Amino acid sequence: MPVYTVHAPSASAADFRATDKFIFVRDGFHFWAMVFGPLWLIWKRLWLALLGWIIAIVALEIVLARLGAGSAAIVSADVMVALLMGFEAASLQRWTLSRRNWRQLDVVVADDEETAERRFFDRWTAKQRAFGNDQSAVDRGGPPPTRDVAGQPFSKPPPLPGSSIIGLFPEPGGSR
Numbered sequence: 001m002p003v004y005t006v007h008a009p010s011a012s013a014a015d016f017r018a019t020d021k022f023i024f025v026r027d028g029f030h031f032w033a034m035v036f037g038p039l040w041l042i043w044k045r046l047w048l049a050l051l052g053w054i055i056a057i058v059a060l061e062i063v064l065a066r067l068g069a070g071s072a073a074i075v076s077a078d079v080m081v082a083l084l085m086g087f088e089a090a091s092l093q094r095w096t097l098s099r100r101n102w103r104q105l106d107v108v109v110a111d112d113e114e115t116a117e118r119r120f121f122d123r124w125t126a127k128q129r130a131f132g133n134d135q136s137a138v139d140r141g142g143p144p145p146t147r148d149v150a151g152q153p154f155s156k157p158p159p160l161p162g163s164s165i166i167g168l169f170p171e172p173g174g175s176r
Helices: 016-021 031-035 037-043 047-066 071-099 113-130
Strands: 003-008 023-026 103-109
Touching: 003 071, 003 113, 023 071, 023 113, 031 037, 031 071, 037 047, 037 071, 047 071, 071 103, 103 113
Parallel strands: none
Antiparallel strands: 003 023, 003 103
């Protein structure tokens, strides 16, 4: 099944009013990015990736021509770059979104984008209602909880093991 990542424009826009701006990026191989690499980059508005693609192709062609490679080697190198573009298209899209300060909200597994949207919004709206629209509770980029918060179950250290430990080193610092 395909995996989709869900991205929102910013931390303040991740609420019910901005759901039409969410972007679902499918992970996996993108055939049209392989076949029409620069056109796909233009269509998705990935300008820096397009610039990098143009520089890489021109440099590759110049290097292979200077090395005296035949036309078959140049075509093979171009096919490999096209395959790489097909495999890394989703990563380029996610990278561009992160550079534009978009944040990843969730990862959804679904057969198609419509099902992914339905699954994500069912789960997301339930979280929004449960947390009373508390944006810090939905934020996956926040720091992990600390152990010095009183009354939290994770602030208690785990119990020390008894004398019936099975293993090679039953006591810290004991004889080996």
